[in-house]
Amino acid sequence: MSAVTEPTAELVDTFRELYGHxxxxxxxxxxxxxxxxxxxxxxxxxxxxxxxxxxxxxxxARRDDGVLRLHSADIDGPVVELAVDxxxxxxxxxxxxYPAGVVWALRDAGHPVGGADLxxxxxxxTGAGLSSSAALEVVTALALNDLYELxxxxxxxxxxxxxxxxxxxxxxxxxxxxMASAACTPGHVLHLDCRDLSVRQxxxxxxxxxxxxxxxxxxxxxxxxxxxxxxxxxxxxAGARALGVSHLRxxxxxxxxxxxxxxxxxxxxxxxxxxxxxxxxxxxxxxxLDAGDVRGIGPVLTEGHASLRDDLRISCxxxxxxxxxxxxxxxxxxxxxxxxxxxxxxxxxEAADAESLTKAVxxxxxxxxxxxxxxxxxxxSAGARRV
Numbered sequence: 001m002s003a004v005t006e007p008t009a010e011l012v013d014t015f016r017e018l019y020g021h022x023x024x025x026x027x028x029x030x031x032x033x034x035x036x037x038x039x040x041x042x043x044x045x046x047x048x049x050x051x052x053x054x055x056x057x058x059x060x061a062r063r064d065d066g067v068l069r070l071h072s073a074d075i076d077g078p079v080v081e082l083a084v085d086x087x088x089x090x091x092x093x094x095x096x097x098y099p100a101g102v103v104w105a106l107r108d109a110g111h112p113v114g115g116a117d118l119x120x121x122x123x124x125x126t127g128a129g130l131s132s133s134a135a136l137e138v139v140t141a142l143a144l145n146d147l148y149e150l151x152x153x154x155x156x157x158x159x160x161x162x163x164x165x166x167x168x169x170x171x172x173x174x175x176x177x178x179m180a181s182a183a184c185t186p187g188h189v190l191h192l193d194c195r196d197l198s199v200r201q202x203x204x205x206x207x208x209x210x211x212x213x214x215x216x217x218x219x220x221x222x223x224x225x226x227x228x229x230x231x232x233x234x235x236x237x238a239g240a241r242a243l244g245v246s247h248l249r250x251x252x253x254x255x256x257x258x259x260x261x262x263x264x265x266x267x268x269x270x271x272x273x274x275x276x277x278x279x280x281x282x283x284x285x286x287x288x289l290d291a292g293d294v295r296g297i298g299p300v301l302t303e304g305h306a307s308l309r310d311d312l313r314i315s316c317x318x319x320x321x322x323x324x325x326x327x328x329x330x331x332x333x334x335x336x337x338x339x340x341x342x343x344x345x346x347x348x349x350e351a352a353d354a355e356s357l358t359k360a361v362x363x364x365x366x367x368x369x370x371x372x373x374x375x376x377x378x379x380x381s382a383g384a385r386r387v
Contacts, residue, residue: 008057008387011073015059015119018071018079023059023117024147029139029384030055031124031131032180033215033346034337035189035204036297036304037282039312041174043236043275044195044247046282049176050204050380051184052215056122056135057387058099060143063115068103070096073121084115089168098133099140101168105160106141111150118143125374127221129338133169134177137161142182142384154182154383155197172230173339184383191286195249202289204380209294211332212351216361217374218318220342229339232271232312239263239272248272253280274311278304298333298348305335305345314340321364322347322373329353329360346378 008026015023030051037047063069068087070080072095080096087104091097099118106113118140124132141157144150152160158178165171165178175194184190188201206212240248243259251259256276263269281300288296305323309315319336322345326334334347349357358375365373 011057011059011119011121014071014073015061015117018119019061019069019117021061021117023119024061025143026057026059026387027139027143027146027384028055028057028387029135029142029181030184030381031135032177032184033130033213033344033378034176034180035213035346036285036301036335037176037278038304038308038337038340039232039236039314040249040275040278040282041176041192041194042172042233043174043240043279044249045275045279047176047192047194048189048202048282048285049180049184049192050189050378051180051186051383052124052130053379053381054122054124054130056120056124056132056139058139058143059119060140060147061117062147063117065115067115068100069117070099071119072096073119084113087168090170095136097169098136098164101164102137102140102161103144104168105164106144106150108163109160111148111152113144113148116144116147125217125344127342128217128219129336129340129343130215130217131177131181131338133165133171134161134181137164138178138181138384142386146386155179157384158182158197172233180383182384184381186382187380189289189380191282195247202286204289206294207351210351211294212349212354213378214347214349214354214357215337215376215378216322216326216345216347217376218316218322218342218344219371219373220316220318228314228341232314235268235271236275238265239268242268243272248275249279251276253277270311270313274307277307295332295348298331301333301335301346301348302327308336308340312340316340316342317368318342318365318370318373319345321368321370322361325360325364326357329357331357
């Protein structure tokens with residue numbers, strides 16, 4: 001993939017054509033890949049995302065007449081016009097539900113948002129497990145925070161964006177995606193404690209170590225609103241109740257075998273095993289990075305994929321083929337990333353091997369009769385900002 005740029009001038013020109021006036025500014029918020037820690041966020045566990053250079057970008061102007069106007073450069077259709085005091089959760093508004101949900105969440109929390117004109121464009125691949133929806137939410141939240149001088153912190157913006165997706169759109173996601181988009185910094189991976197939302201920026205400069213992290217977008221679209229994500233969340237909550245803890249975060253890894261013996265439901269047992277072991281994998285990756293052993297995290301990634309495939313059962317043949325192919329071809333490690341059922345895998349590799357690994361995946365997909373994947377490097381980039 002070529003370098004990702006933010007189409008600021010084009011965005012402003014189109015805004016002017018659509019709405020007949022100038023935007024007050026342009027904001028950007030990135031998608032993310034998660035290095036390790038999957039389905040752990042809503043269990044109040046640990047995650048390690050990094051921001052991508054791919055962003056949702058919004059030209060925005062404030063309105064005080066109760067009107068919200070939304071337009072996307074990426075989706076054919078007219079300007080969507082809504083009354084802010086009539087915004088209704090779960091009303092199936094398509095792409096517009098994400099920014100509209102943020103306005104609803106801000107107003108529902110008591111913030112005086114009286115309307116806005118927004119024109120949005122995004123380079124975050126949709127349906128690829130790279131948090132295109134969180135990028136839309138966070139860029140909207142940051143712009144309105146600035147324009148209405150709300151004074152909200154990045155943590156508060158992330159929580160409001162999560163509420164928009166949970167309560168307005170209807171996807172019961174954890175807070176990782178929104179926190180990654182709001183709070184990541186260049187050259188770092190974000191170690192996020194999803195219980196108290198404390199963060200640590202962990203240096204992650206792969207280039208200095210002669211390494212690369214490739215994203216392989218399988219182009220298999222996933223839809224987390226179809227019930228599979230919610231079913232696994234419910235199973236994790238059932239496991240926590242059965243074990244007498246508020247969240248699976250509270251099950252020590254050393255006590256996992258005895259905890260599993262207390263669970264009678266085989267599906268719940270699998271879900272619990274994945275979450276507790278993946279929290280432990282985050283701890284192992286942190287220790288390896290702190291020790292300067294970046295290559296050592298490769299096998300932990302591959303181990304995480306096996307858990308997602310076998311215990312959580314959210315992988316798919318295309319994702320499994322990526323991991324099997326690159327590991328056989330010399331990658332240091334690989335796993336699916338994101339919500340699953342399609343989407344993307346990440347591959348940790350020597351930078352010198354990136355081209356041969358990409359070719360191996362392309363050939364494997366062609367041999368299997370799959371559509372050609374999209375492969376690009378994940379460079380730890382900046383979180384949400386005014387452009």
